[in-house]
Amino acid sequence: xxxxxxxxxxxxxxxxxxxxxxxxxxxxxxxxxxxxxxxxxxxxxxxxxxxxxxxxxxxxxxxxxxxxxxxxxxxxxxxxxxxxxxxxxxxxxxxxxxxxxxxxxxxxxx
Amino acid sequence: xxxxxxxxxxxxxxxxxxxxxxxxxxxxxxxxxxxxxxxxxxxxxxxxxxxxxxxxxxxxxxxxxxxxxxxxxxxxxxxxxxxxxxxxxxxxxxxxxxxxxxxxxxxxxxxxxxxxxxxxxxxxxxxxxxxxxxxxxxxxxxxxxxxxxxxxxxxxxxxxxxxxxxxxxxxxxxxxxxxxxxxxxxxxxxxxxxxxxxxxxxxxxxxxxxxxxxxxxxxxxxxxxxxxxxxxxxxxxxxxxxxxxxxxxxxxxxxxxxxxxxxxxxxxxxxxxxxxxxxxxxxxxxxxxxxxxxxxxxxxxxxxxxxxxxxxxxxxxxxxxxxxxxxxxxxxxxxxxxxxxxxxxxxxxxxxxxxxxxxxxxxxxxxxxxxxxxxxxxxxxxxxxxxxxxxxxxxxxxxxxxxxxxxxxxxxxxxxxxxxxxxxxxxxxxxxxxxxxxxxxxxxxxxxxxxxxxxxxxxxxxxxxxxxxxxxxxxxxxxxxxxxxxxxxxxxxxxxxxxxxxxxxxxxxxxxxxxxxxxxxxxxxxxxxxxx
Numbered sequence: 001x002x003x004x005x006x007x008x009x010x011x012x013x014x015x016x017x018x019x020x021x022x023x024x025x026x027x028x029x030x031x032x033x034x035x036x037x038x039x040x041x042x043x044x045x046x047x048x049x050x051x052x053x054x055x056x057x058x059x060x061x062x063x064x065x066x067x068x069x070x071x072x073x074x075x076x077x078x079x080x081x082x083x084x085x086x087x088x089x090x091x092x093x094x095x096x097x098x099x100x101x102x103x104x105x106x107x108x109x110x
Numbered sequence: 111x112x113x114x115x116x117x118x119x120x121x122x123x124x125x126x127x128x129x130x131x132x133x134x135x136x137x138x139x140x141x142x143x144x145x146x147x148x149x150x151x152x153x154x155x156x157x158x159x160x161x162x163x164x165x166x167x168x169x170x171x172x173x174x175x176x177x178x179x180x181x182x183x184x185x186x187x188x189x190x191x192x193x194x195x196x197x198x199x200x201x202x203x204x205x206x207x208x209x210x211x212x213x214x215x216x217x218x219x220x221x222x223x224x225x226x227x228x229x230x231x232x233x234x235x236x237x238x239x240x241x242x243x244x245x246x247x248x249x250x251x252x253x254x255x256x257x258x259x260x261x262x263x264x265x266x267x268x269x270x271x272x273x274x275x276x277x278x279x280x281x282x283x284x285x286x287x288x289x290x291x292x293x294x295x296x297x298x299x300x301x302x303x304x305x306x307x308x309x310x311x312x313x314x315x316x317x318x319x320x321x322x323x324x325x326x327x328x329x330x331x332x333x334x335x336x337x338x339x340x341x342x343x344x345x346x347x348x349x350x351x352x353x354x355x356x357x358x359x360x361x362x363x364x365x366x367x368x369x370x371x372x373x374x375x376x377x378x379x380x381x382x383x384x385x386x387x388x389x390x391x392x393x394x395x396x397x398x399x400x401x402x403x404x405x406x407x408x409x410x411x412x413x414x415x416x417x418x419x420x421x422x423x424x425x426x427x428x429x430x431x432x433x434x435x436x437x438x439x440x441x442x443x444x445x446x447x448x449x450x451x452x453x454x455x456x457x458x459x460x461x462x463x464x465x466x467x468x469x470x471x472x473x474x475x476x477x478x479x480x481x482x483x484x485x486x487x488x489x490x491x492x493x494x495x496x497x498x499x500x501x502x503x504x505x506x507x508x509x510x511x512x513x514x515x516x517x518x519x520x521x522x523x524x525x526x527x528x529x530x531x532x533x534x535x536x537x538x539x540x541x542x543x544x545x546x547x548x549x550x551x552x553x554x555x556x557x558x559x560x561x562x563x564x565x566x567x568x569x570x571x572x573x574x575x576x577x578x579x580x581x582x583x584x585x586x587x588x589x590x591x592x593x594x595x596x597x598x599x600x601x602x603x604x605x606x607x608x609x610x611x612x613x614x615x616x617x618x619x620x621x622x623x624x625x626x627x628x629x630x631x632x633x634x635x636x637x638x639x640x641x642x
Contacts, residue, residue: 054633055442055463055513055581058511059463059509060509062511087581090549091513091532091533091534091553092531092532092550092552092553092554093553093554093557095552095553095558096558
């Protein structure tokens with residue numbers, strides 16, 4: 001379980017490897033907030049290597065989305081697998097996020 | 111000196127000459143005393159210095175030949191008078207003086223060795239005492255105080271202190287002090303440029319500050335003159351290595367002598383013991399905290415289970431079968447049932463995000479607030495919005511949210527009205543339409559401010575079944591990590607649709623248990639089935 005952060009143009013791209021759960025959510029949150037504090041405003045979280053997100057993980061995504069918006073920034077999600085897509089649809093979380101099928105499309109949408 | 115007395119007695123038998131060994135103990139002008147001698151050895155009137163060699167001096171019984179014994183001791187051999195007159199006392203002196211010199215030298219070495227042994231004995235005894243203290247107690251303050259007392263007695267220090275690093279404030283704080291009031295020792299910042307204790311803690315090396323060297327006013331309470339300061343180290347297993355935990359200071363030595371390399375070595379050994387004690391105390395405290403936390407979790411879990419409703423409270427208007435199987439820790443699943451009058455029944459299921467004590471508290475709050483709001487809001491969307499308004503502050507500060515489904519079943523009007531905020535698994539099982547998902551119209555409470563929608567469906571009393579379960583059920587894993595999946599549960603419902611809610615619930619849990627085969631649960635499992 002780890003997060004790698006890199007810059008693609010103006011966008012901070014975060015890869016979530018493994019799971020996003022109660023045990024590692026604070027790490028993701030802190031990493032993204034650190035970037036936000038440094039002045040970054042465009043964020044993309046890529047879930048292509050993510051198997052599972054628990055409810056605490058979802059909570060952190062919502063909280064990050066709010067905090068980024070408050071600073072005039074944007075958060076996009078990309079590459080949710082079928083299970084995660086269903087989860088977002090069933091819980092109506094898809095209404096709270098801009099979700100793209102691929103990283104490229106997400107990057108173009110900024 | 112009985113051996114010396116025997117030698118002199120043998121000398122008398124051989125020569126009929128009196129002989130005495132005189133020694134001056136203490137002050138330089140003190141009169142020497144007879145250390146060993148023959149029966150009538152007279153007291154000489156003068157004691158020559160070594161450079162004078164053997165001298166004839168007067169005594170109470172006439173002249174005697176006296177010579178100083180070479181070596182560190184102030185000692186003399188005095189010969190005479192003799193019964194015979196034809197003796198050469200100088201010859202006897204030439205023979206006896208080296209014998210006495212050799213004897214006194216050996217005696218001195220034995221004495222040194224004995225002193226050395228006594229010191230080592232004291233040190234070993236001290237280490238034993240400390241081990242015993244540490245074995246007996248888990249209170250660091252008490253152990254530190256006793257150890258300090260023993261150490262100070264052994265090295266003769268009148269002032270001593272044990273300072274321990276406080277991680278929260280990054281200061282050194284006194285946990286034990288000798289010769290000074292503990293309360294008067296102020297915490298010292300680890301970064302303090304002047305303090306010897308802070309420097310020793312930072313460098314992890316012992317330091318002997320002589321006289322007023324490195325004098326620091328903040329340390330005046332536990333320092334008088336020279337101070338020996340030793341770091342308290344604790345060596346963790348690799349890869350962590352040694353970590354400084356605090357400092358031991360000794361000062362104001364009774365003898366006025368400097369602290370020696372031996373003292374430093376001894377105190378370093380004891381500092382290691384204190385380090386172990388500090389670490390043990392911390393571990394014990396952490397373990398006690400852990401136990402307390404586990405106990406609190408158990409209480410929270412019991413509370414959670416007690417808050418769940420008795421399913422018969424809505425009878426005979428509704429027949430409910432429901433079961434919550436909590437995860438190992440306290441989870442956030444809950445359901446609630448309300449009698450709303452006019453045969454109407456309120457049914458709620460929810461999942462507070464996260465686990466643990468905080469989730470349990472939010473859940474308890476939700477349960478009680480829902481009981482109030484359900485009575486005043488007959489519209490499910492209104493009820494969930496009122497619930498959110500009550501919980502908004504709690505949810506915001508804790509960054510938690512609640513996925514919730516709330517339905518009001520009216521068998522008289524034959525209508526099911528519901529509102530779904532992010533709850534994934536809610537279904538209506540009916541004759542006409544089979545299984546129909548009652549999908550969420552809004553995200554979970556706490557994620558969004560908008561008022562949730564209310565939707566309605568026809569409801570056939572005695573036939574239709576409201577099916578609610580949480581994601582712990584569809585996400586339940588077997589030992590290979592495979593999910594049960596929603597469809598497997600839905601198939602059980604379809605197959606047993608004509609059975610009673612209790613029977614259907616039993617079947618559903620059979621499928622669940624045969625899938626998981628006792629694999630550890632990572633989430634709560636909740637199923638609620640309602641028929642009217």
